[in-house]
Amino acid sequence: MKRLLNWRAPALSFMVFMLMIGIWHALTLPKAAAVTAESEYAALVGAAAASGQKSAFPSPADVGAKIMQHLGEPFYDRGPNDKGIGIQLAYSIARVLLGYLLAALVAIPVGFLIGMSPTVYRALDPYIQVLKPISPLAWMPLALFTLKDSSISAIFVIFICSLWPMLINTAFGVSSVRKEWLNVARTLEVGNLRTAFRVILPAAAPTIMTGMRISISIAWLVIVAAEMLVGGTGIGYFVWNEWNNLSITNIITAILAIGMVGMLLDLMMAKLTKLVTFPE
């Protein structure tokens, strides 16, 4: 019975995949030409325009071929504006990790302090509530104007968007450590610093990790948009550059790559969370 269940889920998954590809293929089958233009005119325009239509959505076969082409040559570098998808992804991941780590360096200690003191919590809460819902991209013009450097601005945007979930979760995790544990520590006359590191931190660790997991997903969502805005390098720039060229096949390839990397980042954080989780 168990073996059957193990086998069922992947089979269903595969069937869903084949069904989606099948529908996509059926929808993008070439239509019969409505009008055919003269050959001189037809040579100057795309195939669809020559037959009186708008250019069509690519078929699964087109996209598959494009993916194979990118996989075959992921790290080429033909000048500052044309680099392989592997290099672009590396740029984006580097930016995300840098901004994210900076945010963690700020958010976790500050969150810790906020969580330990109800007064500070209440005093800072209004600011956090106002700053939290601001779209990170809204900071971009301000960052470009004040930081005067586009790549630092992109990192700043990642920093600001990963800050809040980590800060709030850390504060929440720290403030909701069970009272009994703190009381036991006090009865045993454990020092403040020791309590913080040996009791509160391990107790709050799962909540903090949840905040960090949310942050990395948000950071990965935002980097694509930020790079589309600023350009230069990164997977966001790649999408923008191909949008420029109206190359839907390349854009789909990039979308798949973005999804894959996002999934890997999330899995990594999930594994780390498991390490610090404890049974109650």
Added chain:
Amino acid sequence: MSAFKDPFDAATSLTHGCSCGHHHSEAEHQADLAVQTSDSEALSNRVVEAAVMRALFPHDATRRRFLNAVGASTAMAAISSLFPLGMAKEAFAQSTGPLEKSSIKVGFIPITCATPIIMSQPMGFYGRQGLNVDVVKTAGWAVIRDKTLNKEYDAAHMLSPMPIAISMGVGSSPIPYTVPAIENINGQAITLSIKHKDKRDPKSWKGFKFAVPFDYSMHNYLLRYYLAEHGLDPDKDVQIRSVPPPEMVANLRADNIDGFLAPDPVNQRAVYDGVGFIHTLTKDLWPGHPCCAFAASREFVTKMPNTYRALLKAIMEATAFAAKPENRKQIAEAIAPANYLNQPVTVIEQVLTGTYADGLGNVKKDANRIDFDPFPWHSFAIWIMTQMKRWGQVKGDVDYAKVAREVFLATDAAKLMKDVGMKPPTTISKKFSVMGKEFDPAKPDAYIASFAIKRT
């Protein structure tokens, strides 16, 4: 400027202050000196001599004592025997001077207006001037403005009204900017969605949504001018929004907009993908109008004169090359790849050669669809300012001639055009007409007053 003083004159100070004491200020002294040594060769010789003397005698007093003791001609002979002055002078005269910076970054927007800036890289025009230039593709005009103001780029491709707006502090804090060369003339078009193919009369365009690349663009002013001439108020009867050129075709396809006045290859790309047709080329509104500009901050021009001159020379040579119709196919192939415009070669070729599909089934031929003439006419700047005022982007009095003189560097352009074998005009201002209405650069305010639809 002490480099231009005669270092073999015992009375001259190579450090600071008016050296001879005959002038009230150093500037006057310089002016006098410039007349004495107007010959540029003599000047460059002086520069070399001064450099050598400064190296030998770091303290000015020592140099003067030495010269007084032995006499200038003996000193020259003595030093020449130690140091090959003649050779140094020759080496200096060949290049205009050492480049202050050889690795530079120039930003561009992927449109054919940027042709001279882009093609100079793959076709080696920058390399010939000893420059190692990275041309960096940028996402939009606001970003290119900010990155240039941040000094991430040394120079950039801008819409010709942008440096004027930046210098005047319209839409950003005022920073002195310059246009040493116009990138291209003509080369824009009004493209409409294919569903409007029967609405060729602008009077039937009420309620349309149009896109232009930027608020401070020739496109915005030309579209407004065109609509107003046909009796439509561009602020009330239609909607004009600013959309970066690369996103225009996608928006036209999605029916977000009804049409645009845009730079190429956007227009031709809309035809290529079957989503739009070319209603009219802007050259039919104003033949020979400017579009984009090669822009640099005044700081770059004054602080790195040699780099600036080398860069401008490369651009001028490229522009001269692009102005010849027989070279256009070759250019199209060089600038179409993903590193530059990222478009099918045939689209770029149609734009540059002027043999193009119009989107309605006709093949049209117009060799001047886009053309290249780098001269920054002051009258162009003045016309742009009249339109900025006409549509309420600037309020109050504008010193048209002064801004034009400070931003459009016609003298530099003329000199370098001559160097690369082009014929620069002898005047800096000319009359022209836009849609049959004459513009006199001497009477800008009367010109604004003559329009029925305006926001003043």
